[in-house]
Amino acid sequence: MGIGPRDVKRVVLTHLHMDHDAGLVHFPHSQILAAPSEIDTASGFMGMLRGYLPQRWPDWFNPIRLELDDGPFGQFAASKRLTKAGDVVAIATPGHTAGHLSVLVEDGDATLFLAGDTSYNQALMLAGKVDGVGPDTKIAAATLRAVRHLAEQQPTIYLPTHDPESAVRLATRQLVTAPVELGAAA
Numbered sequence: 001m002g003i004g005p006r007d008v009k010r011v012v013l014t015h016l017h018m019d020h021d022a023g024l025v026h027f028p029h030s031q032i033l034a035a036p037s038e039i040d041t042a043s044g045f046m047g048m049l050r051g052y053l054p055q056r057w058p059d060w061f062n063p064i065r066l067e068l069d070d071g072p073f074g075q076f077a078a079s080k081r082l083t084k085a086g087d088v089v090a091i092a093t094p095g096h097t098a099g100h101l102s103v104l105v106e107d108g109d110a111t112l113f114l115a116g117d118t119s120y121n122q123a124l125m126l127a128g129k130v131d132g133v134g135p136d137t138k139i140a141a142a143t144l145r146a147v148r149h150l151a152e153q154q155p156t157i158y159l160p161t162h163d164p165e166s167a168v169r170l171a172t173r174q175l176v177t178a179p180v181e182l183g184a185a186a
C-alpha cells in the first residue's frame with residue numbers, strides 16, 4: 001500500500017496478548033496506545049503469570065495510557081475520540097480481556113469495526129456465543145450485544161483479527177446486516 005512504519009503515527013493496541021503486540025518492534029517511532037487496565041494487567045511478573053509476555057516487549061515500549069473518558073458510545077460504556085473529527089473512536093469492548101478495546105473508523109458509507117479479539121469471528125458475535133477464555137462471560141456477552149446493536153443502528157463492517165473472512169468482508173464492503181451473514185449465524 002506504500003505505507004512504511006514511519007508513516008504510522010499511532011498504533012492502537014486492542015489488548016496486549018502476544019499475537020497482537022509482537023509486531024511492535026516495527027514501530028519504534030510511533031505513538032503506542034493501550035488501555036491503562038490492560039497495560040497494568042500485562043506488566044511485570046504478574047503479567048507473566050497471567051499469560052502475557054512483557055519480557056518480549058521492545059526495550060523502548062512505554063505505551064501511552066489511553067483513557068476512554070469521552071463517555072458512552074451507543075451501548076458501549078466508554079469511548080475516546082482519537083481524531084478531532086471524531087471519525088476514529090476507541091471503544092471499550094471488555095470480555096476477551098477486561099481492558100480490551102476496539103476501534104471504529106468512519107469510512108465513507110460504513111463504519112469499520114476493528115474488533116481485535118472481541119469475538120473470534122463474525123458468526124460467533126451474531127450468535128452471541130462467547131468463545132475462548134475470558135475473565136467474565138456475562139461482560140463478554142454484553143459486549144457482543146452492543147456490537148449487534150451498533151450494527152443495527154449504522155452500516156458496520158465487523159473485522160475481528162482472527163476471522164479468516166475479515167479481509168474479504170473489508171474488500172467487498174460486506175455489512176454485518178448482509179443477509180448471507182445472518183443466514184450463516186442461524
Ligand SMILES: [Zn+2]
Pocket residue numbers: 015017020096117
Ligand atoms: Zn487475545
